[in-house]
Amino acid sequence: LKVKVEPYAVSVIPLSEQSNDLITKRYHVPPEFFGEPLDVGYYLQGQIATAGGTSSQALQPAPVASGKVDEEAVTSERASAFQRNVYYQPTGATVTGGGVTTQTQTVGIRQQLANDRQLVGRADALTTLKSMGVQFPEVIFADGHRERASASFWPHSGTLIVRNTQDNLDMVDALVDQANLSQPKQVEIESKFVEINQNNLKELGFDWLLGPFSLNGKVFGAGGTAGNGAPVNSADFPFVDPATGKPIGQNPVTNGNRSGNFAISANALDALLMPGLGQVAGVAPGIFGLSGVFTNPQFQVVIRALNQKKGIDLLSAPKVTTKSGQRAIIEVVREFRYPRTYTQPQVPSISSSTGTTFIGGVVPVVVAPTTPQDWETRNTGVTLEVEPVVGGDGNTIDLNLVPQVVEFEGFINYGSPINAIGVNTIGGVISTSVPIELTPNVINQPVFSTRKVTTSVSVADGQTVVLGGLMREDVQKTEDKVPILGDIPLVGRAFRTNVEQHNKKNLIIFVTARQITTYGAPVEEEEGELLPPELPQVPAYKK
Secondary structure (H helix, E strand, O other), X not given: OEEEEOOOOEEEEOOOOOOOOOEEEEEEOOHHHHOOOOOHHXXXXXXXXXXXXXHHHXXXXXXXXXXXEOHHHHHHHHHHHHHOOEEOOOOOOOOEEOOEEEOOOHHHHHHHHHHOHHHHOOOOHHHHHHHOOOOOOEEEOOOOOEEEOEEEEEOOOOEEEEEEOHHHHHHHHHHHHHHHHHOOOEEEEXXXXXXXXXXXXXXXXXXXXXXXXXXXXXXXXOOOOOOOOOOOOHHHOOXXXXXXXXXXXXXXXXXXXXXXXXXXXXXXXXXXXXXXXXXXXXXXXXXXXXXXOOOOOOEEEEEEEEEEEEEEEEEEOOEEXXXXXXXXXXXXXXXXXXXXXXXXXXXXXOOOXXXXXXXXXXXXXOOEOOOEEEEEEEEEEEEEEEEEEEOOOOOEEEXXXXXXXXXXXXXXXXXXXXXXXXXXXXXXXXXXXXXXXXEOOOOXXXXXXXXXXXXXXXXXXXXXXXXXXXXXXXXXXXEEEOOOHHHOXXXXXXXXEEEEEEEEEEEEEEEEEEXXXXXXXXXXXXXXXXXXXOOOOOOOOOX
């Protein structure tokens, strides 16, 4: 059975039944579908005959190579045509006389064919399809008018439009499908790198200061000392004695409870990469303070609290198109050059056996520090190496993926300063001078962080695969309390400090693979578009 589309119905008819209805169908064909060149002389003969010339005046076919008309051949044919009394004038002009017949359209046709390389380089669609066995019959409709089946090809868009019967269109379908399967398969790879960085920090603690007090005139008490903790800083407390410049209470009670940078520290690598990180330590800011100034004893308490959240989202979406089985590399990087080797420092040796005294006691020394010698380049950024292979069924794509993200973290100095020290042995007494730094002798080497995945997956055409799992989370928790006081129910919370920091890094990679044609359109959109038949106009109903 087969389907027949009619103006007002869709009929299911036997497969053997013939249909003479003409149907228009559109195809997208590869460039090599019409591989033979056009016979330019064939078209010129038709145009000359239309203009009133004779067959003896028809020009010979012009040579065509690689889709381009030979300009010298066109010039040669113009000269021979002039000798055959074919006089060229601008398009639209007609000159007769002396037996000379003007062929005004020939030059325009020649120039048009010379300018349209693609049109000249492709065989006539109707002729090619006929040579492949497709029939183009003439159909007589019920109203008596005749129409012949036709075919036209638009090379700039690669569109083939055929108007023919259903049986002949089925043959064209098979020819186009065979041509599309034989052409090289291309795969468009679209990737998205999404990196999410989140840093959450929470802290809640209390700082207590307690001044001296007397219990019974013989027993006295007070707060503690700073010990190995941070000294009490007046800037960290809101109530300060204007006479002494010291905070009210003076003696700390919770100085052992860490806060701010004292509670959260950088890891060992960060400390090497950024030596100044954490050196300027400080407590968390106070949000509320309470002080007893005229009480006995004087006291002061400050609530230190903060809740910080910081997020960074980075998106990179490179795209590349490659043939099936060919490796493609996408790089969104910056070149980072750094020295690989250094020359040794040159420090002169100065000695004196006579005990010569230099003016000012300073010996001028010229030192050649370490100098970078060889350089190396490292790409920092996003790199995706992919090799797609279209499966035998044409619907699945095998992907060999190697995504990589490289980031520059910082420098580590592997050098050490070179110092000079003077030794004086005059008079049998050995004395040394203060060491003088001749050169810092800096030898910096970069540190890179790399996140890389090597995997092979199979996806359906047009689908997306997600590569995750490149997640890292650093958690730091600090729970400090004052002994005994911090264990008292409810009240003990005022003598505790809790700090918690979460640093999350997550990299998610989305990879979409879809087959495309040589025209850049997805393969699934290449199916022929069946145009509905033209329906007769129905007269409007009038009351």
